[in-house]
Ligand SMILES: Nc1ncnc2c1ncn2[C@@H]1O[C@H](COP(=O)(O)OP(=O)(O)OP(=O)(O)O)[C@@H](O)[C@H]1O
C-alpha cells in the first residue's frame with residue numbers, strides 16, 4: 001500500500017463533507033492524485049446497501065442487521081475501490097469509515113464494541129486509516145446544521161434519513177463514542193474543533209495533513 005488513507009468522522013452535520021472537499025481541492029492544486037469517496041457507499045453495490053440502511057421506512061431494522069449491512073457495504077467498498085486506489089499510490093479521502101461503526105453501532109446502539117470491531121476488521125481485511133480527522137461539535141450545533149441544510153433543500157424533519165431521525169440522547173452517545181476513539185488512538189486520530197468557521201477548521205486540517213504528507217514521503 002503506497003497511498004495514504006485519510007478518513008473524516010464526527011456526528012451528523014458536523015461539517016465533514018465540507019472539510020473533506022476543501023482538503024481535496026488543496027491536494028489537487030498541489031498536483032496530487034486524490035480519490036474522494038464515502039461510507040456507506042462508494043461503489044454501486046455499496047450505494048444500494050446505503051439506500052436500505054438509511055431509508056426512514058426501515059424503522060424495524062434490528063441492530064444485528066444494521067451492523068452487518070454497514071459491514072457489507074464497507075467490504076465491497078474497500079476491496080473494489082479503496083485498496084486498488086491505495087495500491088496505485090493515490091490519496092484516498094473517505095467520508096466516514098470503521099470509527100463510524102464503533103461510534104454509531106457500538107456506542108450509539110449499545111452493540112458490543114469488540115464485536116463491531118471484529119466484524120469491521122473482517123469486512124475491511126484489516127485496513128486502517130493513516131489519519132482520521134474527527135470533527136467535534138456539540139450535538140445541538142451539529143443537529144442545527146443538519147436541519148438548516150435540510151431546510152435549504154426543501155427537506156422536512158420526517159424526510160431526514162433513518163439515523164439522522166434518532167433522538168438527541170443517541171447522538172450524544174455517538175459523540176462520546178468519537179471522544180473515546182480519539183483517546184484510544186492518539187497516534188492516528190486528530191480531534192478538530194468544528195464549532196468555528198469553515199476557514200479556521202480547514203487551516204488546521206491542512207497544516208496537519210501537510211505534515212503527514214512530508215512524513216510519508218520521508219518515511
Ligand atoms: N464550520 C461551519 N459552520 C457553520 N456551518 C457549517 C460549517 N461547516 C459546514 N456547515 C454547514 O452545515 C451543514 C452540514 O455540513 P456538511 O454537509 O459538511 O456536514 P456533514 O458532517 O458532512 O453531514 P452528514 O453527517 O449529514 O454527512 C451544511 O449546510 C454546511 O454548509
Ligand SMILES: Cc1cn([C@H]2C[C@H](O)[C@@H](COP(=O)(O)O)O2)c(=O)[nH]c1=O
Pocket residue numbers: 012038039040070096097098100101102104105163164
Ligand atoms: C459508515 C457508517 C455510517 N453510519 C451512519 C452515519 C450517518 O448517520 C449515516 C451516513 O450518512 P452520511 O450523510 O453519509 O454521513 O450512516 C453508521 O451508523 N455506521 C457506519 O459504519
